[in-house]
Amino acid sequence: MNVEYRMEEIQLEAFPHIQVQHLTVAYGGHVALDDISIDIPERCITAIIGPSGCGKTTLLKSFNRLIDLQDEVTVKGRILIDGEDIYDPRTDVSALRKKMGLLSQRPQVLPMSIYDNVAYGCRIHGIKSRRTLDKIVERELRSASLWEEVKDRLRSPAARLSIGQQQRLCLARGLAVEPEVILGDEPTSALDPLSAERIERKFLELKKDYAIVLVTHIIRQARRLADYVIFLYLGKLIEHGPADEVLNRPKHAKTRAYLSGHFIEDASP
């Protein structure tokens, strides 16, 4: 019954926030993503799963055009966010990236103080008032449950925090600009189990307000968090659907093989 209920909830709110249409991404001659088409629902956690090198991160980073920074990258197809093609030459990339908060694999703090890390995005996007910034920094650090640990040393270098604290700081920094979508690129992979759990719980809280897209190679993490699952293999979209279906009753042999830990190439089609 519970499953049914959840499915309905998804259906009701499943106005596709991100629509991927025939997306093909290549680095030089290497095709990283091959003709992917998919809709990513709002107010859900969508997990992108699959073995290393299958294009999970490429897909994630094509949502905020971060793949633009790579050498010799070519993108074909379209990605619509709120109905607008983000690869249109007229797209304001800065505004797009503000909308899409990214939490990367290893916490990447910026070479500045804890305070300035959180305020970085806000300052870029035009918030100058000291009082407003103070408020935002406190609010976001509290929300990332980091405030109590750092409130007396907001001016000290962010690099001095522990890895787990750094990742929470990165989360606070990402949320400070009030994005619409949160992109997580295996955000717990560098963390100890307790820090990882904190981030996961935070994600469950955040999905009330945000669409979350999470790249993970931990199947149990996908089971814990995901409402919707996308399985990629060697740049191809193999299967996608509600988490319960893909994770428990996969239709495709490759998905079954991956989930059960067998060699995928052995899977009969």
Add this chain to the structure above:
Amino acid sequence: MARRHVEEGVFKVLMAGAALILAASLALILGTILFKGLPALNVAMLISAPKGGYYLGKDGGILNAILGSLAIGFGSTALALALSLPLVLYLNIYLKKRSRLALAVRFFLDVLWGIPSIVYGAFGFTVMMAVGMRASLLAGTLTLSLVILPIMARSMDEVLKMVPFGLKETSAAMGATRFETAFKVVVKQAYPGLLAAVLTAFGRGIGDAAAVLFTASYTDFLPYSLFKPVATLPLAIFFQLATPFPEVQERGYASALVLTALILAISLTARWFGRRFTRHVIR
């Protein structure tokens, strides 16, 4: 004993030998200028310009060359920095890693680095003749800035290459423009290395004799105009050592000591003032 252990042993000896030779040459050079220069060094030498017959052993000092060298050194460093910093930020932040343009620019900078400074001096002189300019502080500064530009730019370039890609990516992911990423993140992270590059170039420039020989010329007057010749310490050292009088030669060594001390003092000061900017650097 296994071949690999012999290799290891030989390499250790080679490394220790190389380190020893380097340390010994430094000690020898410093020892020579200290030993020969220190007795001749006095306050009068530091605070007065050469008087009549200075190069024959009479009274005076090298204040003309100290001030001239500082002016030319700071001037050319500032000019080179004004060109190098935008250039290397462009190479490392605006262009992608495997950009052909970046490769070409780096290649030409390396070639420029290899050109002897006397050639820059001759080139500067030719240009001066063509535009009807006399040897002057300005001409010397411009020429010297060309000498140190490739040194500064390539050293900075190597420093910026070491900035983790993740930092640029993170900044971009926040919606920062490349300009903001450059000045708010990359320069902050690379600050100690950039400072070292500037100081290397400054040290190289202020110690150069050949580039200023034709272009800044030499004078016994203190520098007072951009358009008049100025004295520089390397040339002061040369002129004094080239005399047949031992007491003047000693002053040459003292001048070398002054030049060395000057570079050391400026380096230390810059690092001391730059200290507070390095505390946020991510290691």
